[in-house]
Amino acid sequence: MSSIMQRRIIVFILLFASFSLVYSSIAYYALSKPPAQEFMAWGVFSPSGALSNYFSGSEANVMSGKPFDWHFAITNRMGSIQYVQIVYRLGNSTSSSPNATDSGDSVPQLGNSSIFIPNARTAIVNFTWSLTKKPVSGGSVYINMTINGQQVSPSVSAVAGQKFRFFFELWTYDVTSKSFQYGYKGQNSRVGIPLQVWFNAV
Known part of the structure; x- marks a missing residue:
């Protein structure tokens, strides 16, 4: 060669x-592919299955005794089964809102619901509620509520019954502390994903 x-x-x-x-x-x-980022997602849905139109009509007005059938859809993408608790609170226009790092501990808690959610699954949690107004005191309106069959009497009021708001918080069970912690465990810290819905008591 x-x-x-x-x-x-x-x-x-x-x-x-x-x-x-x-x-x-x-x-x-x-x-x-980069490793999938672990997360949880959720929303509160109206009877029509939408993330809106929670009330009949264009105004968010709630009449005494009228029931509302909502539900939460919670998706688990954390890589393992999660024990989840939904905390619901009632506030008004001046209440401190929960955010990505802090829960609304200063706002009265109305109750909670807990559920186990397998990985890569979406769970449905019902939220059925109605209200009755108390007598007006100095222009402030207080309400009684029935939530999932349980009667509650929140200590919060709203001027003329306007601008009440629900706060909904997602908590997950932490094995180390053996307690529910606000949000879910992110890469560097816990991540809060609160929801809120405004309404008027008429």
Whole structure:
């Protein structure tokens, strides 16, 4: 074999090895997926199955004795089964809202519901409620409520019955502390995902 042919073979082998390495790298990055981020998601749904139209009509007015059948849909993408608790509170326009890091501990709690949710599954939790107004005191309206069959008497009021609001919080069970903790465990800290719905007591 001539020296020219030998050099060509060597060059071919080097080029083949180089292109193989390049294409292998491209294929690796194209086919490799980053690890899925763990999260939980949820929403409060109206009887029509929408994330809106919670009340009949354009106004969020609630009449005494009228029942409302809502539900929560909670999706678990944490990689393992989760023990979840929904905490519901009643506030008004001046109440401190829960956020991504802090719960609404200063707002009266109305009750809670708990459920186990397997990984990659969505659970449904019913929330049926109605209210009755108490006598007005100095322009402030207090209400009694029935939530999932339980009667509650919140200590919060609203001027002329306007701008009450539900706060809904998602809590998850922490094995280390053996207690429910606000939000779910994120990569660096716990993540709160509160919901709220405004209404007027008329």
